[in-house]
Amino acid sequence: MNTELVEALDLLEREKDISRETLFEAIENSLLIACRNNFGKADNVHITMDRETCDYEVYAEKTVVDNVEDKSMEISLEDAKKDNPDAKIGDVVRIDIDSKEFGRIATQNAKNAILQKIREEERNSVYDRFAGQTRDIVTGVVQRVNGRNISINLGKADAILMENEQVKGEILRPRDRVKVYILEVRNTPKGPRISVSRTHPELVKRLFESEVSEVRDGTVEIKSISREAGSRTKMAVYSHDPDVDAVGACVGMNGNRVNAVVSELGGEKIDIVNWDENPALFIENALSPSQVVSVIVDPDEKTAKVVVPDYQLSLAIGKEGQNARLAARLTGYKIDIKSETQAKDAFGFRMEDYMNDEEYAEGEEGYYENGEYVGDGDYTGEGEYADGAEYEEGTEYAEYGEEVPTEAAETEEAAESADGEE
Numbered sequence: 001m002n003t004e005l006v007e008a009l010d011l012l013e014r015e016k017d018i019s020r021e022t023l024f025e026a027i028e029n030s031l032l033i034a035c036r037n038n039f040g041k042a043d044n045v046h047i048t049m050d051r052e053t054c055d056y057e058v059y060a061e062k063t064v065v066d067n068v069e070d071k072s073m074e075i076s077l078e079d080a081k082k083d084n085p086d087a088k089i090g091d092v093v094r095i096d097i098d099s100k101e102f103g104r105i106a107t108q109n110a111k112n113a114i115l116q117k118i119r120e121e122e123r124n125s126v127y128d129r130f131a132g133q134t135r136d137i138v139t140g141v142v143q144r145v146n147g148r149n150i151s152i153n154l155g156k157a158d159a160i161l162m163e164n165e166q167v168k169g170e171i172l173r174p175r176d177r178v179k180v181y182i183l184e185v186r187n188t189p190k191g192p193r194i195s196v197s198r199t200h201p202e203l204v205k206r207l208f209e210s211e212v213s214e215v216r217d218g219t220v221e222i223k224s225i226s227r228e229a230g231s232r233t234k235m236a237v238y239s240h241d242p243d244v245d246a247v248g249a250c251v252g253m254n255g256n257r258v259n260a261v262v263s264e265l266g267g268e269k270i271d272i273v274n275w276d277e278n279p280a281l282f283i284e285n286a287l288s289p290s291q292v293v294s295v296i297v298d299p300d301e302k303t304a305k306v307v308v309p310d311y312q313l314s315l316a317i318g319k320e321g322q323n324a325r326l327a328a329r330l331t332g333y334k335i336d337i338k339s340e341t342q343a344k345d346a347f348g349f350r351m352e353d354y355m356n357d358e359e360y361a362e363g364e365e366g367y368y369e370n371g372e373y374v375g376d377g378d379y380t381g382e383g384e385y386a387d388g389a390e391y392e393e394g395t396e397y398a399e400y401g402e403e404v405p406t407e408a409a410e411t412e413e414a415a416e417s418a419d420g421e422e
Contacts, residue, residue: 005054017125017156018118024049026117030110031058031099037106039072045097058097064089126157127192131185137206140196142176152180157192165197167230170266179264181206199229204270207261208235214249221246223275226329230268234286234326236275247272271326279304283335286327290316293340297333304333305343313339 009023028047035042035058049056062075064087075095080087087093102110130138140152140159148163150172161172161180172178180196181203187193197203205222214220219241227233239246250272251258258270273285280295283304294307308316316337317324328335 009054012118016118016122017129018121020051022121023118024051026114026121027056029117030113031056033113034099034102034106034110035060035097037109038102041072044073058099059094060097061092062095064091064093123187123191127185127187130154130157130182130192130194134182134185135202137179137181137203137210138196139177139179142172142174142178144174145172152178152196154194157194159194159196161196161198165195165199167198167266167268169230170198179203179207199227201225201227201233204233204235204261204265207264208250208257211257211260212250212252214239214244214246219244220249224330224332226326228322228326230266232269232271232322232326233265234271234273234330236273236282236286236330238275247274273330279331279333283327283331283333286330287316287323287335287337290323292316302333304331304335306335306337307340307343308337310339310341313337313342 009020012018012023013020028049031047032042032045035045039045039060044061045058046061047056047058060072062073062080064077064080065074066077066089068074068076075093077087077089080091080093083095084091084093138154140154143151143153143158145151150161150166152159152161159180159182165183166172178198180198181200182194183197183200184195185192186195202225204225204227208222209216212220215222215237219239221238221240223236223238225233225235235250237246237250239249249257258272262268262270271288273288276282276285279297279299283295283297283306284292287306287308290308290312292306292308296305298304306316315323318326324335324337
């Protein structure tokens with residue numbers, strides 16, 4: 001048994017993740033190259049190698065002739081009889097070759113062939129490993145800063161975090177551990193080139209998959225994500241199990257799950273809202289934390305008109321339009337937000353028109369008041385609410401937003417006025 005070679009192959013297999021069969025093939029090819037360099041050709045050279053003991057034989061098949069014209073392919077009868085006494089003219093005999101007799105150049109070429117094969121297989125192994133992790137997250141260590149780009153060590157390979165994939169304002173220093181999203185893996189002559197990102201919306205999704213078991217097993221599905229890296233993310237979730245609260249599962253007890261993701265993203269704010277197959281309700285949820293009075297959608301044009309209370313307009317739009325912008329990306333709808341006062345002029349919007357509209361009363365999709373259908377007895381159409389469950393008991397509403405005091409309220413008001421005069 002060639003103990004040293006066995007140990008060397010075992011070490012390479014563990015450290016470089018290269019199969020033993022590939023290494024055996026590299027050694028056999030290198031011996032063929034050495035024979036070719038030593039004898040000028042190796043068409044008739046054969047190599048056998050035991051996969052268990054790593055013992056090998058190198059031999060050439062030569063034809064027995066009277067007059068030798070090509071020493072690499074032919075052998076005289078006299079020389080053939082030294083190894084095979086029964087040899088005769090025309091026979092093909094096997095002649096053993098001692099690889100130790102190869103010259104220095106032939107040996108060096110064989111060595112280089114083995115090393116080159118090992119390097120190629122190592123690159124291919126690394127490429128296959130990370131190509132299988134494309135569109136997934138990995139943990140790396142910041143290696144160095146190359147101008148505006150950052151080199152991140154992923155263990156057996158380095159990845160490049162380009163400037164446009166870095167979070168604005170985030171400072172990464174050498175030896176910092178960081179999670180990144182693999183965008184692309186390309187195989188190049190110098191090895192795999194791995195591009196990663198810290199700004200991709202899928203990074204947030206993968207982080208929640210690692211933190212939230214319900215997301216990982218598919219009970220809670222992340223339907224869509226819109227993100228402005230380093231500032232704010234909106235995420236729409238849906239539960240396939242009626243007993244599981246999708247938002248609550250992602251937030252976790254005392255917010256521990258979402259806080260873990262926020263911490264990994266350097267304090268980036270995350271809004272988690274419920275996804276709904278009804279676009280109007282989905283849009284209302286997406287504009288959280290703002291309250292919504294009404295949502296009118298056009299599914300064909302992918303547009304929505306949203307009315308919010310006057311005092312909620314700035315909250316619905318958000319700082320520099322961020323809340324509305326993220327909601328639009330999350331839902332896929334172009335959203336036009338107006339306050340109740342603005343809506344009267346811009347949309348010709350009057351809430352009482354929708355309240356008395358037959359289609360609205362029947363709960364036609366797209367017409368909502370505070371995110372719920374008005375119809376089926378909720379509104380009488382005569383200026384009063386038949387079912388006052390959402391309103392203060394004993395109070396009537398003639399029109400939307402206009403309170404009409406009851407007799408009891410007028411009596412109480414008169415009493416307070418009398419007390420004030422005293």
